[in-house]
Amino acid sequence: MNSQNQSELIVSGIHLELTPSLKTYVREKAARLFRHSERIVRLRIELECDRSPAAGVQFTAKGHIQIQGPDMNASVQSDECHKAVALLVDKLDRMLQRRHQLHRVKRNHPHAVELQAEIPKAYA
Secondary structure (H helix, E strand, C coil), rough: CCCCCCCCEEEEECCCCCCHHHHHHHHHHHHHHCCCCCEEEECCCCCCCCCEEECEEEEEEEECCCCCCCCCCCCCCEECCCHHHHHHHHHHHHHHHHHHHHHHHHHHHCCCCCCCCCCCCCCC
């Protein structure tokens, strides 16, 4: 996706045909996520269409960010596909911001480690 970092974006459709305009829309929205963290290895977005007679047409967007550390997953539902993608990217964006904030706080406020065992003396 970016020449600076080697991140990749995978877009797939389940019961849904991905049009070139939809792929472009997802790429443009996902670019916002890649600017937050250079450590993103892979971003996978799955778009699913559920055409049940009771609920009507529902679109589900699932996102999976493979990052150094624990992976992040999110899922949203909406009645429009583009709206589901926008909501998903917003949710993943908030998750990345929160993760960055937690790492920054942890980095600036290290905790002391208490050792229960006695440290042996070094003889010169």
